[in-house]
Amino acid sequence: MAVEESVRSILSSEFGLDSSSLETDAAIFSAGLLDSLNSLRLLMMLESQFGLSISPLDVSLDDVDSISKITETVNRLKD
Amino acid sequence: MKDNTSRLVLGSLLRRPNKPVLGDDTVCLDRSSLFENVRLQANLFLQSGLRPDDFVVLMCDRGLAFWSELLAAWVLGAKPICVEKNISDEHAASVVQMTSVSKIIGADETTTPEFKALERLPSSFDPNAEAGDLQSCFRDLPFVDDSELPDLAGLIFTSGTTGLPKGVPLTHRALNLNALSTAQRLQLRDSDRLLIATPFRFISSISHFLVTLLSGAAFFGVERTLMIKDLIDILNDRDISAFGGSPFHMQFIAMAGEHRLPKLRWAMSSGDHLRREVIEKLAGNFSNLELHVVYGMAELGGRFCELPPQYLSNKAGSVGFPINGFEITIRRDDGTTCDVGEVGNIYVSGQIGFEGYFRNTKANQKVLSSVGFLNGDMGYVDDEGFVFLSGRSDSVFKRSGLKVSAQIIADALMNLDEIHDVFCTSEENDFEGRVPVAYISWKNESEMDSGEISRTLRRFIPVNHIPARYVSLPEIPRTGSGKVDRRRLASLIEATKGSSKAEG
Numbered sequence: 399m400a401v402e403e404s405v406r407s408i409l410s411s412e413f414g415l416d417s418s419s420l421e422t423d424a425a426i427f428s429a430g431l432l433d434s435l436n437s438l439r440l441l442m443m444l445e446s447q448f449g450l451s452i453s454p455l456d457v458s459l460d461d462v463d464s465i466s467k468i469t470e471t472v473n474r475l476k477d
Numbered sequence: 478m479k480d481n482t483s484r485l486v487l488g489s490l491l492r493r494p495n496k497p498v499l500g501d502d503t504v505c506l507d508r509s510s511l512f513e514n515v516r517l518q519a520n521l522f523l524q525s526g527l528r529p530d531d532f533v534v535l536m537c538d539r540g541l542a543f544w545s546e547l548l549a550a551w552v553l554g555a556k557p558i559c560v561e562k563n564i565s566d567e568h569a570a571s572v573v574q575m576t577s578v579s580k581i582i583g584a585d586e587t588t589t590p591e592f593k594a595l596e597r598l599p600s601s602f603d604p605n606a607e608a609g610d611l612q613s614c615f616r617d618l619p620f621v622d623d624s625e626l627p628d629l630a631g632l633i634f635t636s637g638t639t640g641l642p643k644g645v646p647l648t649h650r651a652l653n654l655n656a657l658s659t660a661q662r663l664q665l666r667d668s669d670r671l672l673i674a675t676p677f678r679f680i681s682s683i684s685h686f687l688v689t690l691l692s693g694a695a696f697f698g699v700e701r702t703l704m705i706k707d708l709i710d711i712l713n714d715r716d717i718s719a720f721g722g723s724p725f726h727m728q729f730i731a732m733a734g735e736h737r738l739p740k741l742r743w744a745m746s747s748g749d750h751l752r753r754e755v756i757e758k759l760a761g762n763f764s765n766l767e768l769h770v771v772y773g774m775a776e777l778g779g780r781f782c783e784l785p786p787q788y789l790s791n792k793a794g795s796v797g798f799p800i801n802g803f804e805i806t807i808r809r810d811d812g813t814t815c816d817v818g819e820v821g822n823i824y825v826s827g828q829i830g831f832e833g834y835f836r837n838t839k840a841n842q843k844v845l846s847s848v849g850f851l852n853g854d855m856g857y858v859d860d861e862g863f864v865f866l867s868g869r870s871d872s873v874f875k876r877s878g879l880k881v882s883a884q885i886i887a888d889a890l891m892n893l894d895e896i897h898d899v900f901c902t903s904e905e906n907d908f909e910g911r912v913p914v915a916y917i918s919w920k921n922e923s924e925m926d927s928g929e930i931s932r933t934l935r936r937f938i939p940v941n942h943i944p945a946r947y948v949s950l951p952e953i954p955r956t957g958s959g960k961v962d963r964r965r966l967a968s969l970i971e972a973t974k975g976s977s978k979a980e981g
Contacts, residue, residue: 414931414943427702430563433940434702435725435877438908455733458706 401448401476402469408443409465422466427459437462444468450475481626482649482656483551486690487512487615494611497670497695501541502711504604505695511545512615513608517601518549519619525580525598529554529621532576532632534592536583537678538562538700542602544677544686546582550631551649554621557582557631558644559678566591568634571641575836576632632835633680633775636880644835645680651778654829656687658801659780663769667693669743671719674699674708674726681747684779685721694719705729712738719743723878724751724910731755734762747771747780748878749910750866753793760789772796772864774852776831777803782864795863802829806848807858820857820867824849874903874911876941886913886944889937895925898953900961901944912945916966918952949973 406417413432426432432440440462441452452475461471490498494509506514527533533550535557537543550557558572562583569591572578581588581595608614630649634642665671671689675682677700689696697715708729712720718740720730727746730738744759744766751770759768768789773780782805784797799805804827807815815821825831826849833841844851853873856866868874872883883901890899898918903911915930925933927947934943950973954965 410932411926411928412931414928414933414935416932427704430702430940434704435909435941437704439945454705454729455709455737456706457704458710459702459704461706462704 401472402465404447405444405465405468405472408440408447412439412443417465420465423464425463426465427463440468444472448472448476480649480653481551481554481620481623482630482652482687483515483548483618484620485653485656486687487515487548487618489691489693491611491615494608498690499541499544500670500695500697500715501699502697502715504541505697505715506541506604508611509608509614510604510606512611513606514545514602514604515548515552516608516614516618517603517606518545519552521599521601522549522553522555523619526596527553527555527580527598529625530627530629531555531580532558532578533598534558534560534572534578534581534584534595535631536560536562536581536588537676539583540700541604541698542583542600544696544698545602546600547631547683550582552618552620554626556627556629559631559633559683561676561678562587564589564592568637568642572634572644575644633678633683635775643837643840645775646832646835647680647683647775647778651829652683652687654802655777655779655781655800656684656691658829659684659771659783660688660691662783662785662800663688663692663745663771664767665689665692665694665719665743669694669719670697670715670717671695671721671743672697672699672712672715672717673721674703674711675722676700680775680779681721681773684773687779689719705733709733709737712741716740719745721745721747723748724755725877725908727751727759728755728908731758731762735764735766738763741766743767743769745769745771747773749875750794750796756789756793770796772866776834776850776852777825778829781805781825781829784863788863792859792863795859795865798862798864799825799827803827804849805858805864807856808848812846812848815857817860818857820855823852823854823856823864823866825852826850872901874913876903876912877909879941881911881913881942883913885938886915886934886942889934889942890915890917890930892937893925893930893933895920898955900953900966904946906945909945913942914946914948915944916948916950916953916970918950924949 409415409417462468490508495507497505498508498511499506569589582598584597628648630647632644673685686696767786770784771780772782781803782796806824807821809821831850855868873880887899887901897920900916904914906912931943954962956962
């Protein structure tokens with residue numbers, strides 16, 4: 399839950415998404431809430447927040463298209 | 478030359494029916510299938526009452542059907558108005574008012590109410606359709622007589638960074654000349670498969686489509702949102718040898734390099750100049766990549782400058798020199814010609830030229846004159862005739878190749894009750910070229926944090942206009958005439974660094 403809360407916080411504070419009302423599985427990029435250009439900033443925020451190393455060359459839409467997917471991706475990379 | 482663009486393109490593909498010509502990440506049509514789709518679609522449009530000189534709204538963001546429908550509408554001499562699926566109600570209303578359009582292709586339940594009253598034309602796109610024989614299918618196409626072919630091939634719209642989007646007339650003549658001149662410079666091979674990942678309604682996409690087909694190569698396009706890995710996967714899965722994208726894409730193509738993109742032999746960057754670091758990285762990470770840097774505009778029917786690969790090392794940062802059909806002059810504000818190396822306003826003239834925005838006298842008075850089209854960019858020409866861009870003459874800049882208006886952001890911020898004054902500008906960013914930054918002075922103690930500001934702005938301005946950074950200042954220093962005093966602003970920014978809630 400801590401990761402999901404942090405992800406929601408990043409989406410809210412950095413991208414202005416009203417993430418408190420965003421369903422966990424709701425599409426973010428494919429629904430147009432963020433565009434692919436925002437993905438890089440999101441990855442940098444995740445790297446900084448969770449101490450990860452993420453190459454944009456290894457991240458697909460399926461890894462970041464919802465809060466639950468971003469959370470899963472972060473948890474996978476943390477392991 | 479006044480020739481139907483559809484006839485020019487399809488007429489160049491009359492052999493090798495099984496050769497791939499149009500695809501995306503899931504389907505691939507050969508020439509036979511494209512011809513049959515255009516034939517069936519044109520006849521369906523004809524039966525539905527589409528006539529020469531009719532405007533028809535053509536909705537994008539629906540995949541490859543767009544290309545078949547565009548060619549079919551051109552066969553009949555109709556004039557497609559290419560718009561995005563989530564067009565704003567205000568823009569849609571202006572399209573209807575400006576053109577009196579009465580028909581639409583690609584509408585669905587999500588279509589704006591402004592377009593719902595239009596007559597829906599059926600789409601017959603079927604990637605499995607096959608023509609028996611290309612020559613006879615071509616002969617069966619219901620081409621409008623040349624005498625009835627209107628000059629206008631359709632309308633596309635500017636990005637609207639300086640107000641409501643302006644209608645840009647596309648003529649068959651300009652599209653044909655531009656595509657032929659560009660094809661000559663870009664040197665695609667008929668064995669190439671080119672991929673783009675930009676919306677099909679952009680002139681850049683239409684130019685890629687025409688140039689690719691006229692070169693005998695195959696065109697692949699994907700409009701949906703892609704992350705970099707998705708793009709790399711498609712490039713490899715579809716055996717793509719040529720990629721057309723923005724400088725934003727190119728830095729990742731460079732990062733991926735030849736070991737992850739072994740089939741890529743050609744790339745074209747458009748939308749803005751390409752930074753020297755990216756050019757050097759591409760050269761370092763690919764042993765033999767043919768890289769073209771191109772400068773284009775909707776108003777000019779596609780491209781108008783290109784930096785050929787052989788000049789990349791000593792002219793990095795340039796957008797090259799004009800393609801056949803265009804001339805560029807750099808002029809001072811008083812209209813006199815600039816010296817070599819002197820920054821001024823870019824004017825474009827020549828055989829292809831721009832004759833003005835659609836029914837927009839006010840805009841045309843600003844940009845058209847006897848010396849050509851004032852295209853809004855600033856730049857200079859070096860002693861060998863290479864063009865270098867240095868920014869815009871207005872508050873517009875490019876974020877990852879797409880235009881962003883600092884004025885639109887400032888206007889949106891000034892609508893917030895909490896804000897006293899605002900100054901928006903842009904700053905360099907490694908990945909996105911330039912990004913917007915907003916300097917804000919607040920009323921009383923009403924400062925908001927950056928998340929709150931962005932959340933509010935998202936309701937009024939496009940995602941790519943949301944500032945990357947907000948900086949709170951005690952005031953926005955201005956001169957007596959109301960202009961921002963940039964010298965005092967710089968001092969103030971230095972003095973207040975890191976002290977505000979909105980910083981970030």
